[in-house]
Amino acid sequence: MTQINYVFLCGISFPKGYAFTKRRKYVIDYLNEQNISSVSIQSRSDKDHIDNPYRGNYGISNYVNTSYLWHQGFLGKFKFVKEIFFLLNKYFDKDKINVIVFTTLMLEDLPFYIFAKLRGYKVFFETVENNLAKGTRISLYGKISTLLTRKLFKKASGIFVISTKLKQLVTSLAPKVPVCILPNSAPLTVISLKNKFNNPVRILYSGTFAQKDGVEFLIKGYLKFLECTNIKTELILTGDGNKNDMDALFALTDNCPNIKYMGFLSDEELEEMILKSDILTMTRCNSEFANYGFPFKLSEYLASGNTVLATKVGDVPNYLKHKNNAYLIESENIQDVVEALSFLTLNEEKAIEIGKKGITVVEQYFDVQKNGKLFVDFIKDCVHKN
16 A cells, blocks of 8 residues: 655644644654654744744654744745745655645645645645634634635545534535544653642643633632632643733732742643642633634643543533543633632542543543544545545
8 A cells, every 4th residue: 555645734833832733743743653754844823932943853754944934024935935835845755645734724825735736745634723713813814714725625635623513614614525533632641640639739720811711710710719718729820822811811810829820831841830730720711612622731631640620612521521530610600610629629539539530531532642543544544535
């Protein structure tokens, strides 16, 4: 059977970055282990938040960042386009089936899509959110790019999605194209399973601070919880976001020494913080946008073996059971936050047991090997049926 050569092209930083970078990295981890060649090409992003080299190797996989060229004026944009055409030609392997995976196709990516099709690449898309759903911020340019991508779904060899609702949406747009739900992956990071909480109990929120993230309800719930407990706790916030959003949230925490903001942490620092914490919180608003996605940090949290407190949005209840392998609450519900924190801190043994069972969820649904194989097998099935 002919081997497959994988090329990933999108405006996502690599090998270091945010949630989607990790999602992509764990797929490439599997490809590397299977000795399957791949390359990641970073096209334009608004700005480079992550200090990655412009090119390098991640295992046997190559990566190239061209985004910086886009931001170097007209001549830089010309070099950007020329470089990506060059890379698509360079990494085309005439002895293999060549697959290219796009995410949202920005308008300036359209020539690369056309070139890839003409060159002989099999085109796949991967989508993890509905950018046109209520509850997200997106520019007119982003909306047009999303609509363009959706038009091209019908011409794809296959499409990866992250949730049941996204699969339904994509299937309605391209009913004849195969669609695969590819869950997030997370390597098990647990080093030792604790038998008691820290003193003070460490409650962690990690992520962005947009309205969709529901951090406002977490903070307000925590402040109310402090009024009715004698148990020593601290709420640690990490990550970053829009300055106006963060200023509004931190105004709520001004007079509370129990709430600490640690800033943006590196992958290694965040992993250590997750392992050292006791209760890991994922609070999403019940927006249309939230119900199409699936939070990457939830799989990361579960992989730590620590207790997870999560809102019931989207596919979350499909993977987690209340008071069994997580504590589930309703979205945007301050009282639910209070009751959750009260239960988990007063029932420490039960809370720790819930955290341990979260590891089983990772092994069943979010395993790097299983999902890497799912990715490869789906692409194989699609390209060999065409």
